[in-house]
Amino acid sequence: xxxxLTDIRPGETAPAATFIEFEQASITYGRGPxxxxxxxxxxxxxxxGDFVALVGPSGCGKSTILKMVGELLKxxxxxxxxAGREIGATPIRIGMAYQNPTLLPWLNIRDNVMxxxxxxxxxxxxxxxxxxxxxxxxxEALLAQVGLGGFGDKYPWQLSGGMMQRANLCRALIxxxxxxLLDEPFGALxxxxxxxxxxxxQDLWLSKKLTVxxxxxxxxxxxxLADRICVMSARPGRxxxxxxxxxARPRTIDMTFEPDFVALxxxxxAMIVGARGGTGIVNHAPGAA
Amino acid sequence: xxxxxxxxxxKGASTALIIGVFVxxxxxxxxxxxxxxxxxxxxxxxxxxxxxxxxxxxxxWQTLYTTIVGFGIGVVIGLLLxxxxxxxxxxxxxxxxxxxxxxxxxxxAVVPILVIWFGVGWLPPVLxxxxxxxxxxxxxxxxxxxxxxxxxxxxLKALGASRMDIMTKVGIPRSLPYLFGALKVSITLxxxxxxxxxxxxxxxxxxxxxxxxxADFNVPLIFAALIVLAILGVFLVAIVxxxxxxxxxWAKRSQLGNA
Numbered sequence: 001x002x003x004x005l006t007d008i009r010p011g012e013t014a015p016a017a018t019f020i021e022f023e024q025a026s027i028t029y030g031r032g033p034x035x036x037x038x039x040x041x042x043x044x045x046x047x048x049g050d051f052v053a054l055v056g057p058s059g060c061g062k063s064t065i066l067k068m069v070g071e072l073l074k075x076x077x078x079x080x081x082x083a084g085r086e087i088g089a090t091p092i093r094i095g096m097a098y099q100n101p102t103l104l105p106w107l108n109i110r111d112n113v114m115x116x117x118x119x120x121x122x123x124x125x126x127x128x129x130x131x132x133x134x135x136x137x138x139x140e141a142l143l144a145q146v147g148l149g150g151f152g153d154k155y156p157w158q159l160s161g162g163m164m165q166r167a168n169l170c171r172a173l174i175x176x177x178x179x180x181l182l183d184e185p186f187g188a189l190x191x192x193x194x195x196x197x198x199x200x201x202q203d204l205w206l207s208k209k210l211t212v213x214x215x216x217x218x219x220x221x222x223x224x225l226a227d228r229i230c231v232m233s234a235r236p237g238r239x240x241x242x243x244x245x246x247x248a249r250p251r252t253i254d255m256t257f258e259p260d261f262v263a264l265x266x267x268x269x270a271m272i273v274g275a276r277g278g279t280g281i282v283n284h285a286p287g288a289a
Numbered sequence: 290x291x292x293x294x295x296x297x298x299x300k301g302a303s304t305a306l307i308i309g310v311f312v313x314x315x316x317x318x319x320x321x322x323x324x325x326x327x328x329x330x331x332x333x334x335x336x337x338x339x340x341x342x343x344x345x346x347x348x349x350w351q352t353l354y355t356t357i358v359g360f361g362i363g364v365v366i367g368l369l370l371x372x373x374x375x376x377x378x379x380x381x382x383x384x385x386x387x388x389x390x391x392x393x394x395x396x397x398a399v400v401p402i403l404v405i406w407f408g409v410g411w412l413p414p415v416l417x418x419x420x421x422x423x424x425x426x427x428x429x430x431x432x433x434x435x436x437x438x439x440x441x442x443x444x445l446k447a448l449g450a451s452r453m454d455i456m457t458k459v460g461i462p463r464s465l466p467y468l469f470g471a472l473k474v475s476i477t478l479x480x481x482x483x484x485x486x487x488x489x490x491x492x493x494x495x496x497x498x499x500x501x502x503x504a505d506f507n508v509p510l511i512f513a514a515l516i517v518l519a520i521l522g523v524f525l526v527a528i529v530x531x532x533x534x535x536x537x538x539w540a541k542r543s544q545l546g547n548a
Contacts, residue, residue, distance in 0.1 A: 070447040096447040098440040106462050106539040118458065119450045155539065172444075181447065 018084070019211050020046040020069055020179070025078035026236075027064050037236035039064045041078055044230065044239060051205055051212045053226035055219060055268060057276040061237025062215040066181050069213060070094055093120060095172030095180045099187040101164040103156040109167050110152035113139045116175040123175055142170045145207075146200050162193035166200065173204060180205075182214045186221065195253050198224050202250055219268045223261060224251050231268060233275045241271055329509040334516060337509035344498070349517055351494040352483055355411065356525065359418020360479035364472070367423035371430025375464070376456060381435050392424040397485050404490040411493060414486025421482035422475040429471035433464025466540035469533035476525045484518065 024041040039061035046052050054062040067073040068080050071087055071094075080087040095116070103112045117123040117135050127135070143149055146166040156164055165185060172180055185201075186194045202225060205212055216222050222229050223245055231241040245264065247255060255261055311331045317323075318330045325333050338345070374384045396417060403413040437459055445455050487496025495514050502510040 067443070070443065072443050072446055091449070094447045094449075096444045098444065100438065100440045102438060102441040102444055104441075104459060104462070106465075106537075115458065116448050119445065119448045119454050121449075175448070 017048055018045045019048040019050070019082070020044075020213075021081040021084075022065070022068075022075075023079045023081065025068060025075035025080050027061065027068070027073060028076040040236040040238040042238055044242075046211060046213065049209050049211055051214070051225060051227045053214045053216055053222035053229045054232060055216060055222050055229060055272065056232030056237065056240075057234045057272060058217075059235050060232040060275070061235065062232055063183050064237070066183055066213060066215050069179070070096055070181050092179055093175055093177040095175065095177035097165075097168045097172040097180075097182050097185045099184040101156070101161075101168040103164055103167060103171075105156055108153050108155050109143070109148065109159070110136065110139050112156065113143065113152075113167060113170045113174050115171060120175045139170070139174060142174055143167070145204070146170055160193075162189050162197065165189060165193075165197060169197075169201065169204065173208065176208070177210060180210055180212045182212065182216075184216055185214075187217065194218075194221070199253075201225060206250065219265050219272075220256055222268070223247070223264050224253075224256060229268060231271045231275070240275060243267075326506060326508050329512050333509050334512045337507075338513040338516065341510055341513060345495075345514060345517060348493065348495045348498045348514075349521065351411070352480075352487065352496065352518070353521060355414045355483040355487065355494060356418055356476075356480045359415045359483055360422050360476055362415070362419040363422035363475060363479060364426060366419070367426025367471075367475070368430060368468070370423070371427045371464075371468075372434065372456075372461075374427065375431035375434025375460070376452070378435065381431055388424065388427060392428075396421040396482060397489075400486055400489045403486070409490050409492060411491060413490035414483045414494060414496070417486035417490075418479040418482035422479035425471040425474045425478070426468065429467040430464050433467035434460045437463060466533075466537045469529065469537055472529045472533070473526060476529050477522060480518075480522055480525060 022042050022044040024043055025039070026037065026041040027039040028035050028037045030036055038059075042061075042065070044065070054065060056062055064073060068075055069082075069087075082088075082092055083090045103109070104115070107115070114131065114135055117131070117138075118127050123135070140149070140152060143152060146169060148163060148166050148170070151159065151163065151167075156167070159167065165188075168185065172182075186197050189197065198221060205225075212225075214222070214225060226245055228242060228244050230239050231243075232238065233240050243264075247261065315330050315332060318328060329337070374380050374388075399420060400413060400417055403416050407413055407416070434456070437455070441459060442455060445459065450458070483494065484496035484499075487494035488500045489496075491497050495518055499511050499514050502508075502514065
């Protein structure tokens with residue numbers, strides 16, 4: 001039963017079809033007079049293979065959207081569809097990575113990365129038989145791809161923040177997910193490490209062609225990595241702007257200094273400053289939206 | 290041999306302190322002329338220890354046995370309750386006040402009830418040891434399970450992990466350092482519990498030996514029994530320490546790594 005369901009990979013029949021769709025989905029925490037609307041009714045379509053970045057002021061419901069897609073939160077109103085059906089009806093493989101690498105300290109990097117293979121079907125059914133052979137090779141190959149070759153035996157505390165985050169990405173990708181959810185994965189890293197990881201992330205995405213939803217505060221990061229950037233308003237969040245990023249791939253750090261890139265960044269920045277209610281500190285703030 | 294030398298150097302200071310305390314005690318009693326009915330000198334205690342050894346020995350075994358059985362039951366029940374309570378926030382919030390209330394009852398006060406229920410004998414001390422030792426285990430295991438980082442839980446849930454998966458693959462390994470922290474407290478508590486139980490509700494064990502020796506004003510024997518208790522206590526904690534360092538070394542190392 002499981003094997004049959006998981007063999008259906010959404011989108012194989014219709015390429016670039018809508019993979020994820022929000023239909024007037026909203027989230028309200030609490031009840032009665034104390035209720036707080038975290039996310040205003042929001043509609044959003046994400047196509048198969050898209051790389052979408054969500055940017056916006058703190059507390060605007062970016063992570064809320066991510067959690068709804070990951071089935072960690074149910075919409076208070078409206079619907080979330082995955083592959084054309086209500087979420088949960090079609091099992092899809094999801095990988096997730098947060099800013100906190102959440103590697104388990106009692107496992108070495110190889111076993112940490114292998115964790116999803118212990119949990120996700122159909123891998124889990126063969127875990128005992130394959131963990132020392134096929135799965136191990138699979139983990140080593142992925143670690144090598146992100147520059148962590150030979151680090152499988154190390155423990156998380158022996159790694160730098162950037163290396164832990166690479167391992168975190170590997171863990172989110174080892175089970176070949178259809179969808180990758182990233183919540184500020186590079187937020188705690190220094191600028192150079194972050195730029196290195198952007199390049200790695202881009203390579204991974206280009207080689208695996210999966211759908212990615214990235215939540216970030218970093219506009220440069222959004223513009224470097226994403227095909228589309230959705231700008232969100234302050235709480236209750238809603239999508240103010242949805243722009244494609246028309247920059248060629250693969251993108252490089254040099255491109256981030258080119259006029260097109262800078263202009264895009266400035267436009268996004270102005271929108272977010274506006275969404276925060278325009279504190280007036282920034283010169284080109286156009287005032288409250 | 291090098292390793293032995295290293296251990297001797299490491300333990301040198303604490304050994305010197307222990308010897309120093311006993312030497313000071315001996316000299317203080319000699320110079321102040323304190324009677325052995327009030328405070329016997331270490332040399333007198335050692336003499337009593339040798340003299341009464343045939344009598345002390347079986348009681349030592351009894352106390353060790355009582356402690357280990359009571360502690361063992363405490364670990365099993367404590368683990369089960371801890372896992373039960375830690376597995377859901379609702380269970381944690383519901384059961385916590387009751388547990389705190391229960392734990393704040395001085396367990397000495399429970400011993401007479403145990404005597405009424407089970408009579409005088411080996412059982413009340415075992416039960417006292419159990420009752421006094423299981424609570425820290427419950428609380429620590431439950432806390433270890435209930436405080437899994439929400440991000441870790443999200444990552445696992447997004448993978449489709451069941452509650453059972455989260456529990457076995459993250460919750461239980463993660464709560465092991467909490468468990469061993471509790472075991473160290475619990476083993477000493479169990480030990481206290483068994484001695485209290487023996488003093489009040491048994492005709493066996495070092496606790497009972499002390500009660501009888503004090504009725505006879507045999508103060509050197511009381512102190513001899515106390516010394517045996519101290520050595521036994523150190524021994525029990527050392528065993529838990531050893532097991533802990535084998536099983537949860539990662540917790541100490543990862544803290545060092547983060548520092």
